[in-house]
Amino acid sequence: MTPPGGEAALAERLLGGDRRALARAITLVENDDPLGWAIVREVYPRTGRAAIIGLTGPPGAGKSTLVAELTKLDRARGRSVAVLSVDPSSPFSRGALLGDRIRLSDHFLDPGVFIRSMASRGALGGLSETALQVALLMDASGRDTVLVETVGVGQAEVDIIDHADTVVLVLMPGSGDSIQALKAGVMEIPDVIVVNKADHPLADTMVREIRSVLALAPRSGWQVPVLRTSATSGEGVAELLATLDAHRERLELEGALEERRRRHLRREVLALALQRLRRDLEAALAADPELDRLLERVVARELDPRTAAAGILESVQPRSVDAGSDRGA
Amino acid sequence: MTPPGGEAALAERLLGGDRRALARAITLVENDDPLGWAIVREVYPRTGRAAIIGLTGPPGAGKSTLVAELTKLDRARGRSVAVLSVDPSSPFSRGALLGDRIRLSDHFLDPGVFIRSMASRGALGGLSETALQVALLMDASGRDTVLVETVGVGQAEVDIIDHADTVVLVLMPGSGDSIQALKAGVMEIPDVIVVNKADHPLADTMVREIRSVLALAPRSGWQVPVLRTSATSGEGVAELLATLDAHRERLELEGALEERRRRHLRREVLALALQRLRRDLEAALAADPELDRLLERVVARELDPRTAAAGILESVQPRSVDAGSDRGA
Numbered sequence: 001m002t003p004p005g006g007e008a009a010l011a012e013r014l015l016g017g018d019r020r021a022l023a024r025a026i027t028l029v030e031n032d033d034p035l036g037w038a039i040v041r042e043v044y045p046r047t048g049r050a051a052i053i054g055l056t057g058p059p060g061a062g063k064s065t066l067v068a069e070l071t072k073l074d075r076a077r078g079r080s081v082a083v084l085s086v087d088p089s090s091p092f093s094r095g096a097l098l099g100d101r102i103r104l105s106d107h108f109l110d111p112g113v114f115i116r117s118m119a120s121r122g123a124l125g126g127l128s129e130t131a132l133q134v135a136l137l138m139d140a141s142g143r144d145t146v147l148v149e150t151v152g153v154g155q156a157e158v159d160i161i162d163h164a165d166t167v168v169l170v171l172m173p174g175s176g177d178s179i180q181a182l183k184a185g186v187m188e189i190p191d192v193i194v195v196n197k198a199d200h201p202l203a204d205t206m207v208r209e210i211r212s213v214l215a216l217a218p219r220s221g222w223q224v225p226v227l228r229t230s231a232t233s234g235e236g237v238a239e240l241l242a243t244l245d246a247h248r249e250r251l252e253l254e255g256a257l258e259e260r261r262r263r264h265l266r267r268e269v270l271a272l273a274l275q276r277l278r279r280d281l282e283a284a285l286a287a288d289p290e291l292d293r294l295l296e297r298v299v300a301r302e303l304d305p306r307t308a309a310a311g312i313l314e315s316v317q318p319r320s321v322d323a324g325s326d327r328g329a
Numbered sequence: 330m331t332p333p334g335g336e337a338a339l340a341e342r343l344l345g346g347d348r349r350a351l352a353r354a355i356t357l358v359e360n361d362d363p364l365g366w367a368i369v370r371e372v373y374p375r376t377g378r379a380a381i382i383g384l385t386g387p388p389g390a391g392k393s394t395l396v397a398e399l400t401k402l403d404r405a406r407g408r409s410v411a412v413l414s415v416d417p418s419s420p421f422s423r424g425a426l427l428g429d430r431i432r433l434s435d436h437f438l439d440p441g442v443f444i445r446s447m448a449s450r451g452a453l454g455g456l457s458e459t460a461l462q463v464a465l466l467m468d469a470s471g472r473d474t475v476l477v478e479t480v481g482v483g484q485a486e487v488d489i490i491d492h493a494d495t496v497v498l499v500l501m502p503g504s505g506d507s508i509q510a511l512k513a514g515v516m517e518i519p520d521v522i523v524v525n526k527a528d529h530p531l532a533d534t535m536v537r538e539i540r541s542v543l544a545l546a547p548r549s550g551w552q553v554p555v556l557r558t559s560a561t562s563g564e565g566v567a568e569l570l571a572t573l574d575a576h577r578e579r580l581e582l583e584g585a586l587e588e589r590r591r592r593h594l595r596r597e598v599l600a601l602a603l604q605r606l607r608r609d610l611e612a613a614l615a616a617d618p619e620l621d622r623l624l625e626r627v628v629a630r631e632l633d634p635r636t637a638a639a640g641i642l643e644s645v646q647p648r649s650v651d652a653g654s655d656r657g658a
Contacts, residue, residue: 040635060509281599301376305598308598308601313606
């Protein structure tokens with residue numbers, strides 16, 4: 001589709017803010033096309049300027065509506081916005097999510113807003129790595145704000161959100177499990193917590209519960225604000241935007257932004273390397289019937305899983321196994 | 330500690346049901362001691378007999394209390410039990426979990442019950458793989474039932490539970506996020522759902538909500554039962570045990586148990602191979618200051634993350650990178 005050398009022209013247009021070039025580059029990255037990765041390589045030195053804001057929280061908390069409202073206010077003050085909605089859920093939920101997307105459609109005609117959805121592409125596990133590369137492309141295209149939105153329910157590592165400068169956890173009245181997960185330390189404390197659907201009678205209780213959980217883990221420095229919003233009416237969203245600005249200012253003043261990004265980038269490099277290893281391994285398994293026989297011996301309880309794993313690595317990458325530590329057993 | 334060749338004797342004692350041998354073998358596996366893995370290799374042909382039951386759910390739902398009650402009833406009918414409690418949470422939660430463990434202490438003096446807790450051992454990511462190996466050791470030691478308990482909040486892949494023949498999701502009134510996660514398809518539908526703390530006024534509402542979510546994803550074959558328990562009073566636990574028996578019987582009758590285990594074991598072999606690759610990679614990164622310089626160039630926005638990842642793989646495992654697909658870019 002793109003001619004050889006076309007990535008330089010595409011990268012140039014992307015850097016100039018061309019929406020179609022951005023859309024095209026994202027598709028290439030999503031399709032794992034070498035041209036896509038070449039474009040990321042090309043534009044990477046021009047990244048790092050956007051404010052990357054991650055929104056996570058349980059399904060149904062109203063993240064998409066909140067993103068739409070934040071986008072509206074950010075646009076009103078003249079900033080350009082890109083939105084990346086990542087949906088790792090099953091096909092079974094499509095209907096519900098479509099409703100969320102419709103809320104973003106107010107912005108479809110605004111050239112200052114770029115919206116993209118990504119769904120899980122199966123078991124390769126590359127979703128979060130691809131999402132991070134897409135965020136880099138959005139950043140390089142000159143967007144002032146990049147909003148990354150994904151579902152997360154109490155997991156310590158919501159990898160997709162890991163790249164954000166500011167992480168917002170969006171809860172709603174009834175989010176008991178998330179509160180428990182925060183309390184138990186299963187979920188990391190975010191930078192900002194929002195209780196959406198604030199007109200619900202249990203919203204006050206929820207805010208109190210969150211504050212008492214936060215009090216258990218006192219932090220020096222940034223104190224995690226707990227805000228109330230009603231995304232459908234827009235109530236509280238201006239305050240949220242001001243809080244996001246304040247968090248960013250704080251990060252920049254303290255030099256913490258650079259430190260945070262350093263940590264994120266190192267983690268991302270490692271994740272990308274592992275993703276590559278995983279793919280190579282899966283490709284080798286698919287190509288070699290001998291390896292399938294090895295797996296069948298595990299099923300027959302003749303060969304234990306770990307020995308089979310070592311056997312597979314040995315036939316795929318002899319060096320890796322020689323470096324292993326349990327050869328002496 | 331263990332003399333050379335000692336693993337054969339230890340394995341023999343473990344297979345004979347010796348509790349201390351089992352405890353020792355688990356410690357070896359946890360410490361990643363080659364002797365531990367040699368023991369798993371030795372006893373693996375004798376695994377596959379135990380009923381492996383996984384319990385997952387948000388923190389605070391009462392999983393540990395439920396496990397203690399299930400253990401009591403299973404013991405009362407003469408079956409031997411092993412319990413593995415896996416806790417991937419942060420140190421910050423220790424207090425709460427200690428309370429849970431105390432509920433299991435009724436069983437500490439019963440030789441028919443073997444209890445083991447495992448906490449996350451940092452970033453190596455080996456927790457779930459180690460847990461699966463420990464479950465194999467418990468199985469080989471002749472335990473009739475192996476109960477594996479871990480925290481899970483709405484994540485599609487709670488790896489630790491993946492090895493179980495029967496997966497029980499334990500919720501409580503207020504588990505709104507888990508319901509949303511089930512509904513959105515972010516969390517897999519388990520085999521059995523329990524609403525614990527059934528004396529709570531909102532328990533009925535919760536049961537109704539779960540049933541309506543299950544109705545959205547009709548299954549042929551096994552219909553997921555929604556049970557009510559009160560683990561502290563023991564109410565409903567006998568029915569849960571009967572349901573677990575029924576599920577197992579169903580799996581065995583249909584030949585589905587073998588199919589399920591085949592799938593689990595294949596996945597486990599792959600996970601073990603990846604764990605090994607990850608460790609090799611991390612060891613290489615720690616040992617080579619050159620690689621650190623590569624990471625610093627990413628932070629300086631001179632080199633993009635994916636190119637850096639490829640560079641790291643190239644210096645660690647040249648063959649793996651040669652097999653890569655994006656060399657032509």
